[in-house]
Amino acid sequence: MLSEHADIVCTMTTTSPQGRTELLRPDGSPVRVLVVDDEMSITELLSMALRYEGWQIRSAGDGTGALQTARDFRPDAVVLDMMLPDMDGLAVLGRLRRELPDVPVLFLTAKDAVEDRIAGLTAGGDDYVTKPFSLEEVVARLRGLIRRSGAADRRSDSTLVVGDLTLDEDSHEVTRAGENIHLTATEFELLRFLMRNPRRVLSKAQILDRVWSYDFGGQANVVELYISYLRRKIDAGREPMIHTRRGAGYLIKPAAS
């Protein structure tokens, strides 16, 4: 966890046009994120997704570029691939820390990378995800990092609420009508995506693009399958909250209406 003296304090504010909540800095300006990866397709993908969160994005393809950009862009968070062409991720990190000591970093690592090296790094409050990742995962982790780095602000909490259904992004706890519900990782991410977009129809393609990792090449009906799992756990014997809009997609809304 970073110091409370960080000059970046983020506040939660409601109402993007989509009705989603979004993170903003205290002065109302958008959060700034620097994305560093040598594969153009990855930086493109991340930039698009993070811009959609309402954040301001710059990207770099190597270590030196990253340091340069960081200097004048002054990001609130950095997404950093550990495998860069010119220098090791660790070296970049070290130099980055000298420039911006309090900025949280989200590492991207290959699945089979040495876990212990990362473990040491994340002790400082940073975090990491393994490639191939899902966008929901990256966004969620980043939100967490940014939120925690702006510790002072109490208004931003980590719980999503839709009707009598709650989901805590920190503890991964899900309850319906006070009752605890155990979800698997994928189920959790799917539900989070739905709950971050309540009352809004999400197509299977959208869900696949956000919740499944970017290299997923399987059948689109995994979405149907996981919706079915979720219903079993969340709607079982209750007023259903997850609805199908045939030919359009799915949406979640409070049982009441």
Added chain:
Amino acid sequence: MLSEHADIVCTMTTTSPQGRTELLRPDGSPVRVLVVDDEMSITELLSMALRYEGWQIRSAGDGTGALQTARDFRPDAVVLDMMLPDMDGLAVLGRLRRELPDVPVLFLTAKDAVEDRIAGLTAGGDDYVTKPFSLEEVVARLRGLIRRSGAADRRSDSTLVVGDLTLDEDSHEVTRAGENIHLTATEFELLRFLMRNPRRVLSKAQILDRVWSYDFGGQANVVELYISYLRRKIDAGREPMIHTRRGAGYLIKPAAS
């Protein structure tokens, strides 16, 4: 979603000459849309329909043309066929993103190429429709994209209202006098078309051209059929809002008048 600093901010304003509401940029100039498809018949069709929305349209038949046009036309949104003669749709997208990072893209894909990696396309808030599409679908999706990319403006919401009848384009929810009404996909599109043109007679041919996909080869009386479905759900036992103008077409208007 894009930042509030995006230089494209769209505002909702009433009164086109047709009496419809339409999207405009903050300075009052029309929205600009670039259409990219190699089949001339498609670009013609789309250009005509989108111009009718009051938008300014340019079209291109291949990737290089698209990039060139994008550079000086500076569109607010792009309609992009995935199958282009000179380069892959994805390649065009990448280069487009470098030029215009915040412009939303609506992809056109073949229906049978469903599974072929639409991955990541909708991730950044972009959207897609499959060929053959209906014009209402394309227009609705485009409006959605443009609305969402114009972050700050609260006036533009996603709900159509005619009398005590409401239709929400995000949640696909339809109510009459507060009562929820379930519509099928086609019924929904038909009603949306009617409600976007209240108090105005729409011929069966117009309806067929807008609501059904452009390759529809069936009997023209599907329109009658679906009007009948709609009446059953919307006007049932109430003051009717959907009216027949014998020999001319149909129109919707508030029950009061």
Added chain:
DNA sequence: TGTGTTTCTCAGGGAAATCACAGGCTGCCG
């Protein structure tokens, strides 16, 4: 390495939506 969990494929069943057809109804005209 073995065991339990999670993720995903596949395929069958079933429900809903779409549409053609045809007979009945309505309003308009002569």
Added chain:
DNA sequence: CGGCAGCCTGTGATTTCCCTGAGAAACACA
């Protein structure tokens, strides 16, 4: 008032889409 064109709607065939059980494969953890 009769006839006709245009419109309405019941019936049912077909198609499309969605759900879910069963089991294989991948993974996590001891």
